[in-house]
Ligand SMILES: O=C(O)CCC(=O)C(=O)O
């Protein structure tokens with residue numbers, strides 16, 4: 001494949017967004033979707049419900065590996081609206097950790113305080129600052145007040161593994177009950193402590209979650225994808241699904257999967273001229289946060 005057919009990485013975090021995300025463990029981007037785009041995703045959810053014999057109107061509905069269920073959802077795997085944030089974090093080894101449709105009806109179940117990721121041996125033991133997975137949510141329903149099945153988090157709590165209200169529904173001083181208007185996008189650091197409000201309204205909360213991680217963290221909602229479905233995807237989407245038949249390919253993907261994207265500034269496939277004779281799969285690439293650290297220490 002000639003380098004002109006590779007895509008440049010779409011834009012990702014601004015410096016302010018990165019600073020806010022790492023301080024709060026959370027980032028909110030309002031008006032990320034137009035009304036037409038909101039309808040487009042709600043229609044995709046409605047199609048998935050109509051095609052699924054297990055869907056029950058009025059019950060919680062949260063099917064995972066949602067990207068396989070509808071081409072509009074597959075389009076989210078590498079959507080330029082958000083994939084750049086995750087490329088900034090996980091660079092050339094970006095993977096889709098999970099995708100999920102989430103419908104929270106009146107009186108449905110709601111989650112207790114938790115962090116995403118392993119509890120017995122938390123990611124923080126090895127990665128005390130950077131997130132080993134990040135979840136994006138597309139909010140497709142207006143949630144103007146609490147008790148609408150809102151997402152709740154404790155700002156800054158991604159920096160601790162101890163949280164006294166763990167596994168309870170308790171309201172905690174300092175918590176933030178999010179009230180996003182439809183069309184909002186949020187990003188959550190996996191170590192952030194969060195819970196979900198009960199839904200005592202007559203509104204069905206609709207949203208889509210996608211989480212991303214490095215390819216060497218195990219995928220959460222599949223091991224392999226359907227080969228027929230993979231053929232319907234573009235190159236970058238296929239790579240980001242990381243559907244491997246050999247486990248170690250997660251750690252050392254094959255040559256054909258490089259570059260995932262070209263550097264967004266330089267348009268190059270490599271960051272440096274070190275080891276020019278080695279194939280790209282054997283050469284280190286820098287993530288955005290590594291580049292920022294290098295700039296700070298220079
Ligand atoms: O439904 C929500 O708002 C959050 C659910 C949750 O805990 C998660 O997606 O990690």
Ligand SMILES: [Fe+2]
Nearest residue numbers: 114115116194
């Ligand atoms: Fe969670």
